[in-house]
Amino acid sequence: MKQFKKIMFLALASAFFLTSCSNDDDSFVDIPSIPLGDYENGYFVLNEGGGSAATNSIIFISNDGTRTNDVFRIENPDAEELGTFIQNIFFDDTRAFIVAGSGSVTVVNRYSFEYITTISTDLEAPRYGVVVNGKAYVTNNGDFGSVTDDFLTVIDLSNYSTSQVLIGNYLDRISAVGDKVITTNNQYGTEHSVSIVDTNTLTVTDVDLGNGNTSNSIAVVNDDVYVLTGSGKFIEIDVVNNTVANTLDIPASITNTKNLDIDNDTVYFTSDASVYSFNLGETTVSETPIITYQSDSAYGVMYGFAVNNDIIYIGDGADFSSNGTFYEYSTSGELLSENVAGVAPNGFYFN
Amino acid sequence: MKKSILILFTIICSLSCLAQTKLDSIQNLDEVILSDSKLKTFTNTQSVLKITDSVIKKQNALLTHLLNSNTPIYFKENGYGMVSSASFRGTTAQQTAVVWNGININSQLNGQTDFSTVNTEIFDNIDVRSGGGSVLYGSGAIGGSVHLNNEIRYNNENTNYISTSFGSFSTINTTYKGHYSTSKLSVNANVSYLQSENDYDYVDSNRSNLNGAFYSNNFGLNLGYKINDNNILKVYSSFYDGQRHFALQTSTETPSKYKNRDTRNLIEYVGLTDKFTSKLKVAYITENYKYFSNIARDTYTDGDVNSLILKYDLSYKLDDNITINPVIDYTQNSGKGSSINKVKRDVTGFNLLYKHNIGERFLYEITTRQEITNNYNSPLLYSLGLKYSFSDLYTLSINGSKNYRVPTFNDLYWQDGGNLNLKPENSYQIEIGNVFTYKNLDLSLTGYYNDIKDMIRWLPTGTIWMPINTDHVKTYGIETALNVKQSFGENHLSLSSTYAYTVSEDQERETQLIYVPYHKATATLSYNYKRLSAYYQQLYVGEVFTQSDNNKKYNIDAYYLSHFGVDYTFGSNKNFRLGAQVNNIFNHNYQSVLGRFMPGTHFNTYLNFNF
Numbered sequence: 013m014k015q016f017k018k019i020m021f022l023a024l025a026s027a028f029f030l031t032s033c034s035n036d037d038d039s040f041v042d043i044p045s046i047p048l049g050d051y052e053n054g055y056f057v058l059n060e061g062g063g064s065a066a067t068n069s070i071i072f073i074s075n076d077g078t079r080t081n082d083v084f085r086i087e088n089p090d091a092e093e094l095g096t097f098i099q100n101i102f103f104d105d106t107r108a109f110i111v112a113g114s115g116s117v118t119v120v121n122r123y124s125f126e127y128i129t130t131i132s133t134d135l136e137a138p139r140y141g142v143v144v145n146g147k148a149y150v151t152n153n154g155d156f157g158s159v160t161d162d163f164l165t166v167i168d169l170s171n172y173s174t175s176q177v178l179i180g181n182y183l184d185r186i187s188a189v190g191d192k193v194i195t196t197n198n199q200y201g202t203e204h205s206v207s208i209v210d211t212n213t214l215t216v217t218d219v220d221l222g223n224g225n226t227s228n229s230i231a232v233v234n235d236d237v238y239v240l241t242g243s244g245k246f247i248e249i250d251v252v253n254n255t256v257a258n259t260l261d262i263p264a265s266i267t268n269t270k271n272l273d274i275d276n277d278t279v280y281f282t283s284d285a286s287v288y289s290f291n292l293g294e295t296t297v298s299e300t301p302i303i304t305y306q307s308d309s310a311y312g313v314m315y316g317f318a319v320n321n322d323i324i325y326i327g328d329g330a331d332f333s334s335n336g337t338f339y340e341y342s343t344s345g346e347l348l349s350e351n352v353a354g355v356a357p358n359g360f361y362f363n
Numbered sequence: 364m365k366k367s368i369l370i371l372f373t374i375i376c377s378l379s380c381l382a383q384t385k386l387d388s389i390q391n392l393d394e395v396i397l398s399d400s401k402l403k404t405f406t407n408t409q410s411v412l413k414i415t416d417s418v419i420k421k422q423n424a425l426l427t428h429l430l431n432s433n434t435p436i437y438f439k440e441n442g443y444g445m446v447s448s449a450s451f452r453g454t455t456a457q458q459t460a461v462v463w464n465g466i467n468i469n470s471q472l473n474g475q476t477d478f479s480t481v482n483t484e485i486f487d488n489i490d491v492r493s494g495g496g497s498v499l500y501g502s503g504a505i506g507g508s509v510h511l512n513n514e515i516r517y518n519n520e521n522t523n524y525i526s527t528s529f530g531s532f533s534t535i536n537t538t539y540k541g542h543y544s545t546s547k548l549s550v551n552a553n554v555s556y557l558q559s560e561n562d563y564d565y566v567d568s569n570r571s572n573l574n575g576a577f578y579s580n581n582f583g584l585n586l587g588y589k590i591n592d593n594n595i596l597k598v599y600s601s602f603y604d605g606q607r608h609f610a611l612q613t614s615t616e617t618p619s620k621y622k623n624r625d626t627r628n629l630i631e632y633v634g635l636t637d638k639f640t641s642k643l644k645v646a647y648i649t650e651n652y653k654y655f656s657n658i659a660r661d662t663y664t665d666g667d668v669n670s671l672i673l674k675y676d677l678s679y680k681l682d683d684n685i686t687i688n689p690v691i692d693y694t695q696n697s698g699k700g701s702s703i704n705k706v707k708r709d710v711t712g713f714n715l716l717y718k719h720n721i722g723e724r725f726l727y728e729i730t731t732r733q734e735i736t737n738n739y740n741s742p743l744l745y746s747l748g749l750k751y752s753f754s755d756l757y758t759l760s761i762n763g764s765k766n767y768r769v770p771t772f773n774d775l776y777w778q779d780g781g782n783l784n785l786k787p788e789n790s791y792q793i794e795i796g797n798v799f800t801y802k803n804l805d806l807s808l809t810g811y812y813n814d815i816k817d818m819i820r821w822l823p824t825g826t827i828w829m830p831i832n833t834d835h836v837k838t839y840g841i842e843t844a845l846n847v848k849q850s851f852g853e854n855h856l857s858l859s860s861t862y863a864y865t866v867s868e869d870q871e872r873e874t875q876l877i878y879v880p881y882h883k884a885t886a887t888l889s890y891n892y893k894r895l896s897a898y899y900q901q902l903y904v905g906e907v908f909t910q911s912d913n914n915k916k917y918n919i920d921a922y923y924l925s926h927f928g929v930d931y932t933f934g935s936n937k938n939f940r941l942g943a944q945v946n947n948i949f950n951h952n953y954q955s956v957l958g959r960f961m962p963g964t965h966f967n968t969y970l971n972f973n974f
Contacts, residue, residue, distance in 0.1 A: 064909065064957035065612045067917055092570070093613045093958070116615030132615035136657050155662045310822045333877065334912030355910070 049123030059354025327357030408748025435863035451506030453838035453867025530967030579605030666700030880905035
């Protein structure tokens with residue numbers, strides 16, 4: 013994908029170069045000479061917002077550092093609000109899908125953020141999504157009072173029609189590998205399994221992680237699936253045999269582990285206001301954090317977290333009733349930038 | 364349900380009694396006895412704003428709209444008719460007590476009253492008491508209290524009142540009130556039904572209010588019986604059942620709905636002797652809610668609390684000028700719900716109230732309360748008030764008090780996170796009131812200062828959220844009320860107006876609390892000529908912050924609302940009154956809560972029939 017993008021970019025750049033050189037020849041005008049969109053190169057900061065839809069926002073930071081606030085509203089001034097509690101953005105090649113906890117997925121062009129459509133059927137308290145073979149799979153909590161009604165929404169991305177697959181287990185994060193999707197279950201409760209769904213047959217298989225091991229984050233690298241539990245287990249899941257393949261114990265001194273991400277074969281996770289890392293394949297984890305940042309937030313510490321191309325992104329939720337902060341750090345722990353976020357920055361997504 | 368059938372049955376019986384009784388020709392003096400007598404005897408040094416039934420009848424039936432238009436209290440409303448909470452003198456939603464016939468009815472679950480679930484039509488008058496009153500009215504009486512009163516009159520009258528109104532957004536309200544009395548017995552029944560499609564168009568937008576429909580049913584029966592001159596028995600009962608679909612902010616939201624049911628029953632015995640007035644009250648109050656997060660499903664989360672209150676109140680007149688009034692009360696609340704295991708709490712309280720008039724001009728009153736309970740550490744509550752009338756023109760009063768808001772069932776017992784170590788929120792406050800009276804003009808001007816500590820907020824500790832005593836807020840400000848009446852021959856004019864300036868500062872952040880406007884003003888100008896009456900009402904609510912850092916980007920603009928109404932009385936006995944109202948005349952686009960758009964110009968018509 014990255015390679016493809018580079019080639020595309022080269023092709024476009026050369027086309028642009030050629031057109032600008034030729035004053036007389038109009039035949040080049042028909043060749044697309046513009047980039048894919050204003051938001052082609054950089055990352056989005058998703059700000060969840062509070063109980064009012066007006067308080068959510070999406071910030072874009074381009075590779076040259078230029079910041080655009082409120083991308084969705086700027087590009088779509090007449091569109092309806094995205095909903096309340098913007099939870100997640102996921103992508104396919106050309107589209108971005110913005111999940112709002114109030115029950116919708118808004119589809120926009122990935123690079124121009126131009127509005128395409130809104131999906132609001134078969135969604136109830138949706139959380140995260142992923143795309144596999146032209147279909148999107150979105151986790152839903154359903155009724156908060158019930159754990160057993162949680163389901164996946166399947167969205168056919170050719171016509172945006174929807175259907176449901178009942179999982180019956182509190183659903184949260186989701187990732188894909190091959191034709192399968194894997195969900196982490198019950199981040200805030202006591203459930204201790206992940207669910208694996210074969211997207212061809214829609215059969216659901218649970219993999220037990222053992223008592224007390226509730227997974228809260230998931231990462232897929234080279235077709236290998238890893239989850240992190242709050243109890244300090246870094247677990248590789250075998251999605252062929254539906255078993256636990258490997259478990260690495262994080263030292264007990266590091267508590268409430270969360271926010272797993274893997275970048276360039278390095279595993280990152282957080283505990284309170286600290287970031288820890290180790291190389292994929294290592295069997296021990298250092299108790300020394302690579303970053304500890306200062307937060308005044310009583311409960312918004314590490315509310316958003318991601319690592320991409322050796323840059324660590326941290327979102328701090330402050331008090332959830334005012335603007336938060338987001339930080340960029342190098343993997344050696346050097347602060348690269350500190351920026352004002354919107355309300356409750358909960359995620360970073362890369363174009 | 365059994366209870367409601369019983370109430371219905373009683374109402375039907377009393378109606379048939381009404382039909383059979385002939386009008387007694389003997390006219391006794393109106394004798395009105397309020398159950399909430401403390402509002403008279405021990406509220407001399409704080410201001411009380413009275414809303415009479417003629418004002419109640421002018422407004423739509425929702426308590427939030429009545430108080431928003433006529434008092435300095437600020438209201439949030441999640442869209443028209445939706446969940447509504449008060450901020451009185453810059454305090455939080457749990458710091459206004461709502462009192463039904465003398466009994467505090469704030470929810471035991473969340474500590475507040477939803478002002479959209481109270482139908483005003485069934486009350487005879489409503490009083491708004493500014494400032495602390497926890498000794499008399501319990502938890503939450505920090506900013507002030509709102510008193511919903513039913514009167515029991517023994518005036519040998521037999522009257523019936525039917526009101527039916529029809530307004531914009533398919534809003535229908537029908538109310539019946541029947542009153543039957545002899546010099547010994549008083550029977551007062553009321554029934555009110557309110558429903559609305561509530562599907563208004565947003566102003567300056569092609570969108571409209573979706574999933575906002577609501578209805579509610581009210582039944583009430585209030586009885587008084589004078590066994591003899593010295594022994595009186597009174598019964599108050601009220602039943603409320605309502606359902607609201609919660610309006611959507613965006614059309615893509617999952618629609619939800621909320622049902623709630625409240626029953627309130629109070630039996631009171633009053634014994635009078637020369638110097639003693641003794642009252643024994645037994646009240647049984649229930650609250651229940653069901654929240655359906657998706658109206659397409661049958662599943663819901665719920666909670667309910669039943670409360671039994673016993674109160675013995677003995678007032679003793681030491682001489683003409685001194686009243687001593689000890690009160691003992693016992694409250695037992697038992698609650699359960701989706702996230703609360705069955706739990707009971709008991710509170711026993713001892714009050715001592717003392718009032719002393721010295722001469723015609725000066726009085727002081729002292730009240731104290733101490734509670735005994737295992738559930739929280741209850742502080743000694745007290746108040747001291749002084750009043751001095753310098754002349755007929757000017758009266759000065761000073762009141763200082765300590766008040767509290769106790770942790771709710773949710774705060775204490777929520778699973779997971781409920782914190783049994785919570786202290787009550789507590790407030791020290793002082794106010795100085797000035798009342799000027801000149802001919803047909805009343806002006807009151809009150810300055811206050813309120814220091815509220817240990818305010819409860821839910822914070823995460825590890826993976827669980829827990830309520831913690833954390834915030835410290837100081838509020839201060841000015842409340843004024845101006846009332847003027849003037850007649851020119853048969854033309855009667857009256858103006859009633861309020862203005863509040865409110866500062867409410869979070870001591871840690873040094874910012875104004877969210878959803879507290881610095882300025883709020885109300886004014887109603889009424890005109891009456893023979894059978895014609897009309898009013899013009901103006902409301903101004905200042906800009907509010909919605910973010911704790913006071914980020915102006917998300918402020919809600921100040922709004923003005925103007926309403927106009929006119930009615931005419933027909934019939935040889937003036938039995939019929941036909942009226943019409945235009946609300947938000949200037950089609951102002953406003954929000955009460957960020958992103959919750961309120962209706963533009965809308966209409967209401969009504970026909971009242973007395974017989």
